[in-house]
Amino acid sequence: MSAPLLVLTDFTPAADDALQYAAALAAQLQMPLVLLHVNRDSIFDPETFTGRVPHRTEGEIAVALDERLRHLTVPTIPAMTAGRSTAAILEVVEQHRPALVVLGKPNVEDLPDELVTTTSLDLLRATQYPLLVVPMGTLPQRPQSIVIAADGAQFRLAAPAAAVAPLLQALQAHLTVVHVAEPEDDDSCMGALSMVRQSGLLGNLAENAVHTRGARNLDVAKGIEHAAQAVHADLLVLIARRHNILGRLFHRSITAHFIRHSRLPVLALPTAG
Incomplete structure (x- = not known):
């Protein structure tokens, strides 16, 4: 089974x-x-x-x-x-x-x-x-538009989390990698997309099967929210870095914020380190 x-x-x-x-x-x-x-x-x-x-x-x-x-x-x-x-x-x-x-x-x-x-x-x-x-109140249907929030830093998924890659592909949803930059910085998603690909999360999906969206905002959570709304996302994927999870700052982390406040389902993927 x-x-x-x-x-x-x-x-x-x-x-x-x-x-x-x-x-x-x-x-x-x-x-x-x-x-x-x-x-x-x-x-x-x-x-x-x-x-x-x-x-x-x-x-x-x-x-x-x-x-x-x-x-x-x-x-x-x-x-x-x-x-x-x-x-x-x-x-x-x-x-x-x-x-x-x-x-x-x-x-x-x-x-x-x-x-x-x-x-x-x-x-x-x-x-x-x-x-x-x-x-509560989420409709029981498979997601049609999935946003993967990435900050452009390298990460390695924990082994159980890495197994999610084929599930994301099997859902056959519209995939968008979102990167939020400060207003004065470049909001290009190429670095973030590269890190997500290197992690194996996108599996063998073709380049044209994954979309990107950059956003400029001093508040990273608000930037992610606005980008998710723009692509009509119905599932948000977050990289839960271990140093944030285990440290005192976890209570102010992006992952914790969305778990507490998001109106979308949130899939948190722990990293290995």
Whole structure:
């Protein structure tokens, strides 16, 4: 069996939207799903921040998983584990070695960033597997236009993240490499495109199959957002550099910003160093 998409669920609307989105991807990519619930706390529920976490028995969890499996048209394995959320998830990740880890994002815009300590950011610190964060309300359809944000610096993808390359090709979407420069600098994307190609992320795609778009903006996040809007992107791919993930600056990194605030699904690809 091919590597699955591992979908995390806490049975909230955000998690259900992520499951439907993952099912649409799995159907296009001809991949199975693993649907995982951690019996401790809500993976991405805003109630996590208040300490009010719903408690469910194993029987109630089994019923909730079965309800969701009944509506899926792709092969799906239910999974349940217990323990601290991140540690428990990592054990299942090592067991299944998924192509992607997928989870939903509720609307937390009303909460200050300092209070939003989410499972997605914890997972990026702890694992090298690619992480797909799906905002609540995202339509369950395969992406048609994918933006890959690159800063022009060399990078090497972690082995699990490098395996995403054939998936991006199989989606048959419009691919655009975006580079954001300061207003006084050259916004040419040639250097960024070269680094993305060297990483292997574009696989054997022909040159004319990958487009570029430069942007000038003092705020890198805003530059990426504007470029994504211009090409009608419906999936954003970010390079999650390890020094940002592990260091104190991660809380102010571009990856963290988009995971918290993006209205588009965000695919974060950890680097090897």
